[in-house]
Amino acid sequence: MSVHRSQNEKKITTHQLQEMKNRGEKIAMLTAYDYSMARIIDDAGIDVILVGDSASNVMAGNTTTLPITLDQMIYHASGVVRAVRRSLVVVDLPFGTYQGNSSEALRSAIRIMKESGAHAVKMEGGGEIKESVDRILSAGIPVMGHLGLTPQSIYKFGTYTVRAKEEAEAKKLQEDARLLQQCGCFAIVLEKIPAELAKTVSKELIIPTIGIGAGADTDGQVLVMQDMLGINKDFKPRFLRHYADLHTSITNAVSNYVSDVKAKDFPNEEEKY
Numbered sequence: 001m002s003v004h005r006s007q008n009e010k011k012i013t014t015h016q017l018q019e020m021k022n023r024g025e026k027i028a029m030l031t032a033y034d035y036s037m038a039r040i041i042d043d044a045g046i047d048v049i050l051v052g053d054s055a056s057n058v059m060a061g062n063t064t065t066l067p068i069t070l071d072q073m074i075y076h077a078s079g080v081v082r083a084v085r086r087s088l089v090v091v092d093l094p095f096g097t098y099q100g101n102s103s104e105a106l107r108s109a110i111r112i113m114k115e116s117g118a119h120a121v122k123m124e125g126g127g128e129i130k131e132s133v134d135r136i137l138s139a140g141i142p143v144m145g146h147l148g149l150t151p152q153s154i155y156k157f158g159t160y161t162v163r164a165k166e167e168a169e170a171k172k173l174q175e176d177a178r179l180l181q182q183c184g185c186f187a188i189v190l191e192k193i194p195a196e197l198a199k200t201v202s203k204e205l206i207i208p209t210i211g212i213g214a215g216a217d218t219d220g221q222v223l224v225m226q227d228m229l230g231i232n233k234d235f236k237p238r239f240l241r242h243y244a245d246l247h248t249s250i251t252n253a254v255s256n257y258v259s260d261v262k263a264k265d266f267p268n269e270e271e272k273y
């Protein structure tokens with residue numbers, strides 16, 4: 001088993017992520033939505049924990065990220081922050097809390113920072129949300145951008161397929177990436193875009209890019225933890241690698257427990273007071 005933490009390791013900051021890009025060290029990011037899992041992945045050496053609005057799917061069972069609320073994101077983020085000793089914690093601003101109204105965007109970001117203790121927020125979109133990004137950054141809150149497949153716009157796209165395959169969309173993505181960097185974002189997630197485009201953007205930008213389904217040439221990678229641990233057996237997009245088969249492990253553990261209880265084999269003499 002490999003654990004990457006050492007006692008005197010420092011907390012990860014946005015500046016350290018920049019230094020990692022500068023020296024060619026890849027950034028490892030995963031999602032987490034609760035204390036127990038965040039504790040494990042922080043101890044295992046993850047650089048960035050994203051409290052993603054994918055919590056709407058994997059924790060609450062919704063089919064999209066749209067229903068999750070700011071209060072629910074703050075609840076998830078607070079548990080994660082209490083667990084973390086080293087990782088940088090980034091929290092998604094949920095759908096409807098920042099689009100189109102920069103005062104509301106700032107209020108939402110301030111609530112996340114104050115009430116959860118997180119270190120940064122993430123926002124989906126480019127030019128359309130520039131005013132909100134500027135306003136949040138000017139309050140001293142670090143912002144991570146998110147371009148390509150932006151699940152909060154699923155009803156505009158209609159599908160979760162690869163984005164920016166056409167030249168016009170690829171050009172807009174490149175412009176948006178430059179714009180977010182210019183605004184002062186500290187990193188940008190590139191989701192489900194052609195690897196060549198992700199490589200071009202990552203080379204051009206000074207700030208780090210974090211890819212999901214965007215090939216090997218982004219400055220870091222992110223996966224949804226439940227997906228990479230093989231908890232949801234039915235979700236198998238091409239970009240996903242399973243690092244465990246927890247669906248099988250948990251199923252076996254639970255069915256063994258059920259058998260033991262039914263057979264009056266649990267608890268035994270040693271397992272009682």
Ligand code: KIV
Nearest residue numbers: 031052053054189222
């Ligand atoms: O919400 C999320 O988990 C995300 C990642 C997929 C990047 O935004």
